[in-house]
Amino acid sequence: MDYGSPLLTRLVRGLTRLPGIGERSAQRIALHLLHAPVEESRELGRLLGELREKVGFCPRCGFYTEGGLCAICADARRNDALLCVVEQPVEVLSLERSGAYRGRYHVLGGVISPLDGVHPEDLNVDTLLRRLDEEPVAELILALSAGVEGETTALYLAERLAGRALRLTRLARGLPVGGSLEYSDEATLQRAFEGRVELK
Amino acid sequence: MDYGSPLLTRLVRGLTRLPGIGERSAQRIALHLLHAPVEESRELGRLLGELREKVGFCPRCGFYTEGGLCAICADARRNDALLCVVEQPVEVLSLERSGAYRGRYHVLGGVISPLDGVHPEDLNVDTLLRRLDEEPVAELILALSAGVEGETTALYLAERLAGRALRLTRLARGLPVGGSLEYSDEATLQRAFEGRVELK
Numbered sequence: 281m282d283y284g285s286p287l288l289t290r291l292v293r294g295l296t297r298l299p300g301i302g303e304r305s306a307q308r309i310a311l312h313l314l315h316a317p318v319e320e321s322r323e324l325g326r327l328l329g330e331l332r333e334k335v336g337f338c339p340r341c342g343f344y345t346e347g348g349l350c351a352i353c354a355d356a357r358r359n360d361a362l363l364c365v366v367e368q369p370v371e372v373l374s375l376e377r378s379g380a381y382r383g384r385y386h387v388l389g390g391v392i393s394p395l396d397g398v399h400p401e402d403l404n405v406d407t408l409l410r411r412l413d414e415e416p417v418a419e420l421i422l423a424l425s426a427g428v429e430g431e432t433t434a435l436y437l438a439e440r441l442a443g444r445a446l447r448l449t450r451l452a453r454g455l456p457v458g459g460s461l462e463y464s465d466e467a468t469l470q471r472a473f474e475g476r477v478e479l480k
Numbered sequence: 481m482d483y484g485s486p487l488l489t490r491l492v493r494g495l496t497r498l499p500g501i502g503e504r505s506a507q508r509i510a511l512h513l514l515h516a517p518v519e520e521s522r523e524l525g526r527l528l529g530e531l532r533e534k535v536g537f538c539p540r541c542g543f544y545t546e547g548g549l550c551a552i553c554a555d556a557r558r559n560d561a562l563l564c565v566v567e568q569p570v571e572v573l574s575l576e577r578s579g580a581y582r583g584r585y586h587v588l589g590g591v592i593s594p595l596d597g598v599h600p601e602d603l604n605v606d607t608l609l610r611r612l613d614e615e616p617v618a619e620l621i622l623a624l625s626a627g628v629e630g631e632t633t634a635l636y637l638a639e640r641l642a643g644r645a646l647r648l649t650r651l652a653r654g655l656p657v658g659g660s661l662e663y664s665d666e667a668t669l670q671r672a673f674e675g676r677v678e679l680k
Contacts, residue, residue: 283573284544284551285535291527297520298509309498310531311570314544318532320497327491329525331510332518335485344484344514351484370511373483 342387359383361418371461378469391433419447542587561618591629619647
């Protein structure tokens with residue numbers, strides 16, 4: 281499609297690469313910005329240009345940060361005795377939204393999935409074990425997705441943690457099987473936290 | 481919502497201002513860009529930053545251009561005898577996509593709508609009359625929306641053009657292709673009956 285402007289054409293094409301944005305939505309967004317106050321596109325342009333320079337991942341837990349420890353790791357009021365293991369940083373957002381949890385997090389970076397080429401050594405397991413050595417963690421809560429791969433990863437972690445004086449739990453079966461944390465509603469996440477069960 | 485990064489929070493908020501983008505979609509887009517190849521967000525940032533500096537409106541017809549006459553006005557192969565009046569530049573895109581028309585365009589900038597504070601003098605009517613004086617236009621096709629305001633505007637233009645040696649037409653009204661009788665509104669059905677054509 282020719283928009284009568286190479287820049288407009290490139291912008292629409294770039295927008296269609298975003299998740300959930302088709303050709304029609306991309307056109308609508310680009311033309312909206314062409315007619316909206318000029319500051320709207322400039323501000324977005326600035327933020328996108330700076331995004332990857334400024335925003336990175338916390339060296340301790342793997343959540344988003346603009347440098348140094350993330351806001352959660354740096355927050356002295358969080359409960360050091362609780363450590364919650366999630367697959368991806370976006371899931372920290374979902375759990376924080378639920379308000380069900382006030383401990384700390386550890387982002388694993390995925391789950392074991394040999395078919396997708398993800399093996400235990402690809403996950404942030406060593407950094408997790410080091411944190412357990414250094415931090416006063418009493419309970420490790422596995423908040424992994426409720427599918428086969430999440431289960432496999434939970435069992436693998438349980439093996440690696442055997443012998444430690446540590447309560448190991450996983451979220452209750454409140455999560456719909458096959459559902460991801462990111463799209464769970466807040467009530468479901470609260471139930472899942474309340475009903476977390478002991479892993480042997 | 482706190483994303484653990486002021487920039488990320490501002491980016492998500494900025495994205496929700498775009499048409500069709502809610503909070504969840506905005507989050508999904510921002511986090512996608514945080515994990516995608518860095519060039520994806522940089523390129524989008526660059527294009528958005530340049531959008532309003534580079535892309536403007538054709539001084540003759542009002543369609544998009546990156547400077548000087550637009551690609552359609554500058555195209556010597558278009559039919560100078562046909563001039564199609566549309567409300568907004570985006571409608572030029574729709575007509576071009578249809579491939580139904582090879583003449584020239586004139587963007588009116590809206591339709592007469594006193595309730596919305598749009599009066600004849602707010603539209604590009606004077607520039608239209610000047611083009612009719614200067615260009616060899618034989619037929620002026622009104623491609624305005626099929627509501628009361630479009631009709632009012634068409635009548636107003638017909639009055640202003642009275643006495644000129646010019647064929648004045650408007651797009652046909654009737655059933656949309658693929659549309660069923662069952663789901664067509666009464667006004668459309670009335671127009672479809674009035675405009676019925678002989679089948680040989």
